[in-house]
Amino acid sequence: MRFSATSRLILLAVLLSLGIGGLFARSIWTLREEAWHHAERTSVNLVRTLDQNIARTMESVDLSMQRVVEGVTDPYVMALPVEMRQRALFDNSLRVQGIGSLLVLDRAGNVVIDSEFLEPRKANFADRDYVKVFDSGAHTGLYVGAPVRARLTGRYSLPLSRAYYGPDGQLAGVVVGTLRLAHFQSLFEALNLGPGGSLNLFRSDGIVIARFPFSEDVRGRSLAGTANIRAFQSARSGVFTGRSAIDNVERLYAFRHVGDYPLMVNVAQSVDDILAGWYRSAWILGGFALLLMAACVGLAGLFARELRRRQQISARLEQAERDLRTILNNLPSMIGYWDRDLCNRFANHAYLDWFGQAPGQIRGRHIRELLGDELYEKNRPYLEQALQGHEQLFERTIVDPAGVERYAIASYVPDFDGDEVRGIFVQVTDITERKRMEEALFEEKERMRLTLRSIGDAVVCTDAQGLVTYLNPVAQRLTGWQGFDAAGRNVDEVVHLLVPDDQAPQPSPLRLALQQKKPVEPTRGVVLHRTSGQRFDVEESASPITDRHGQITGAVAVLRDVTDAVAMAEHMAHLAQYDALTDLPNRVLLQDRARQALAHARRDGNSVAVMYIDLDGFKQVNDTRGHDVGDELLVQLAQRLTGAVRASDTVCRQGGDEFVVLLPGIDAAEQACQVACKIMAACSAPYQLSSHVLSVDLSGGIALFPEHGQDFEALSRHADAAMYAAKHAGRRQFRLYAGADAESVRVALEGDRASACS
Template identity: 65%
Template sequence: MPFLRQFFSHRLIWLALLVSLGIGALFARTIWTIRADEWNYAAQTNANLARTLEQGLSWALDTFDKSLEGVAREVGRPEVWALPPDLRARVVFDNSLRARGAGDVLVLDTLGNVVLDSGPLPPRRVNFADRDYFTAFQSGGHQGLFVGKPVPSRVTGLNILPVSRAYYRPDGSFAGVVVGAISLSYFNELFGSLDMGPHSGVNLFRSDGVVITRFPYGDADVGRSLAGTPNMIRFQKEGTGTFIGTSTIDGMERLYSFRPVGRYPLILNVAQSTDTVLAKWYRSAWVLGGFALLLMVSCVGLATLFVRELTLRQQVSARLREAERNTRTILDNMPSMIGYWDAGLRNRFANQVYFEWFGVRPERMPGMHLSDLLGPELFAQNKPFLDRALLGEPQLFERTFADVHGVARHTMASYLPDTEGGKVRGIFVQVTDISERKRMEDELFDEKERVRLTLQSIGDAVVCADAHGAVTYLNPVAERLTGWQAFDAAGHNVDEVVNLRSPDNDAVLASPLRQAMEQGLAVEAVRGVVLHRTSGQRFQVEETSSPITDRHGAVTGAVAVLRDVTESVVMAERMAHLAQYDALTDLPNRVLLQDRAQLAISQARRDGKCLAVMYLDLDGFKDVNDTLGHDVGDLLLVQFAQRLKAAVRASDTVCRQGGDEFVVLLPGLDGAEPACSVACKILASCDLPFELAGRVLQIGLSGGIALYPQHGDTFDALSRHADSAMYAAKRGGRMRFMLYRGPDETPEVVLADNAGGRVR
């Protein structure tokens, strides 16, 4: 019975559809026939109208052309030009020229000047040599009647259509042109009695596509060329006919009926808007179509209502089958093993994965006991979880077993009780193979352990932060430098944990780690100072940072590596100091002395001042080294250097030249007197004995002085002269200073007196 009801209900629907389609086809045929009749009637009417208008225009042009031909014949006779002007005008121009719409007729000579005028006497003084009709005849390229381009009249100012013929001398040479004008208003009056509906009208063109008149659209397009447009090409190619086309001027679709105007180079077309042609048909089509649609809908609606209940039942049944099929398809294609076992642990449903893991076809599963599927050993392992699930407790656990192919599978099993009214009806079972995940977790753990051990074993500090700048990791070296423990620093702002400061002015530097995250690029080494959190100890570091990106290139954090360069910086500063200072006395060496001397000479030259260079040598130093040893000699040099620095100004430079030789640079002097005063102070500093290794020794010195600019304008020259003066002091008895006097003079002796002055 259900099959029969379904069969007949479908037949009824198809029958109703066929009947409604038949009604629709009948009405569509009728509507289309009416449309074709309307279209054919409009095409025939427009063609007849075009023919009638063409005949009227052709007759008018024939009349006007015969008049022009007569004028051309008369003016071509020499005896006519011998007549008096008034008689000549009456002979040449007769009443036949007074046709409706025709203007004055002019006779032009070979230069285009008016020589005869059908209007007033004498002829108007106008030249038409630039008109297209005149140039056409003058060049000899045209014979017979010429229809010119519509132009505003130079006489009346109105739009006219010039029509012309050439006239010739008895010898056949060109003598001039006879031209007449037809007012364009004549055509508008001729077409004015027509009412063709909106967007419809009559157009007159020259055969080359120039617009003469478009009624009722006014004179805006007069003289415009439509040559090359699709409609004009059809007019020129086909001559006579009817077609549907779109206007180039206004884009309207119209029904065009066109034909040439007699033997003249003119094309007339009647253009009726397709909307106007089909206006009545549209109204009829809507009425008939609405009635047909009503019949069709009624027919189908009655059939639909009749079978509605049966169809709804069929749809519900189909949906249930579809849902069952979709559920089966989804479950069979899931990577997990999914099944349902009743309270007696007998199967009610199993997906395809059961077959892949246990080799049992799904159709054999219903009714099978779970112990038969798992086997005694695996069933015993799962039995505690099954018992708790049957008591209503969800179970989630991991289990490893070998499938039917002997492949070990690490799985995650879920037992979800199906309860109704507080009683467990069965268990939903889902078992997911997580072998690959476990393998990746093991590999990830091993990799993280290797990275952790690597970071802990390297000698540089490593700081990691997330995309928000929060610290995520510190290695032990970073803990030592910053004073933060890794668990304390986690989550803190990286600028708080690693506060990089300038080694010059202790100003806070921009975080290279944040720069790396913002720019997405590695930041080169930045030198700075890190302050220990608790002890306040300062560490000189070089920080380099690099962004951490995911596989899509998005920045997820950054890592900073801080290298402790405190000892390197101290060593570099020490090396820089040793490069310019004596290691024993900590006095400037000759390198630093050279720089200060050059600067002092430049300053003295600019200020007009003097400076002095002193060379000093200890008397008896070699005996101290030989008798008491070099350690005592070094102690003597240190004590003498201290006395020497105390005897000069802070702006002066005391340099150890080597051995027991010293050099003193005295800048900014006003002459030799201040230099001699300093020499006396230096001599006085040796009055007290030196205490060396438990011994008291009296040590003297000898010195030489050279002045800038008196004794030289370079430091090398001053050094040589001071050195020669020093050796003169040694030769002269020691414990004295001698002032250089010149290359050919003996240096002057500078001695200390009670007043602290000098004598010569």
């Protein structure tokens, strides 16, 4: 396989750079190994020194304690005077650095001899592990306890203890010595292992005795079972790399077991501290190596690129030209370039469709030859502006070779060479379809606008957020908002729908249509005119507007003005229950109120009165004065009757000149008689009727519940019978019904001032 000169040059540069990189990598790795081995040697030496120092201290304390054990078991020593006994027992202990008190405890844990006081301090240590272990017989010899706060001095210390026995071989007590933990801390602090270094003294079971850096919460903590403790326990000494269970820092650990004592000491240097110097050297050497390698490869690459550059540029230019022509020829728009003399330099295939000429036929020709004189003259102002450096955008109508009129939008973009225009880029896009669609859309919108203006209902349109976009004239009349004022406002502000019989706001159907995404059935409500406050009863229905993808784009609400219909319905409802002439309740409403009054009377134990009243000589008034005068007389009579009774009473026109009065909630017949007297008095005065003055007499009958009937029909019959009895008795009087076989009782005559019920 043959390689070109460029390939061989690049290969040589790559091999050279790889060689440089390999040499530097070897040097960097050698520096790392030297730094690591130096750290291992330093750690091993330090841990050996600590081991020896701590072992000597432990040995000194143990010897002192053994001397005390020998003394307390020697009757001769114990027989000495106290001061001499103290010197004999504790003389050696005073020379041990870091030692605290030496105490002799009896088997119960009480202090019997104190190295610091002739009179031993009062304390009991039966709860300490160094007493319990000997008491249980589980240990002999020296026992190293867990670090504790001294009960007598309050200082943290490491208790060491030995048992002593009586002549019978039974446990007599325990000798306890303490090493102050501060002694170990000062010993550790004298060593400088860097910011991430650590020194630790453990009991063999993993309990922390002392640590540097010092941490109060670590002292006495058990790390048994952790990976580092298992490594310490697996051998008498060693070196390994591990991660601390206390602070999770990776360190190089050198450890040793302290003599024959159940203690372990380790020196730990942070891996980051050990390799910090090496990292700096590695970065410097590595960066220099990479720089050399990059320089070799870069120089070779620059040279090779320069060799290939001309070929690549030439190939790219050819490819770019082909791609550009392909793109331009497949665009639906006419794309062309005309120099400053307006001669064509380029034209795409779209010119063939528009002008019936291929790009090769157009190239080099003046634009006038292509457009023709008429179209050229129309376009010349835009061409001149473009040649002066101003972009042009305009619409134009062109007739193609088939004679079809087509709409186009033309763009003239100047091509600058510095400050000078050297040509024009021309783009002409066919917008015939868009124009037709715009015209069709305009016509459709115009039809919709005219339709909405001509319909009798109010129409409100909003966008998807419920902001008003359109109000037809009827909606403007109902709401008092002009279209331009309402545009962009919340529909609830423009069309504020209220509950028909209340001023409380009612949920907007249009909002519901937007939220539920479906049409809302007509809702009755009231709309207040914005300025005049006029009330309009309306029925509002609403529907969402969606696009072809089903997305909500707005909503339309139709409000039908039903004010006249509501008024007519209310009027018809009123006529169904009231007399058209006098506006008094008719018999239908009277019967309903009578049923309620009788129900209350049965519940409350009181009475109800029904009065039948008839005008005396009313037919003669109609015959002589005319029906208009008679109607006016009935109206005034109705007003006097209403004024003579309570608001809770009901005056009803039965028909013609006959009236009925319902008196609910009365206690006795005397009350009905008094009302009859008031009616006679109120109606006896002359009536002023247009140009006539008339005096009219009344006749009436009264029936009472429950004496004269249990329902309204019975009371009506009996009151009617009493009224006819009054007419037969001479008129101008009221009669109280007294029963089917008895004559009715006269209760009031015209002019009477009081009732005559008896």
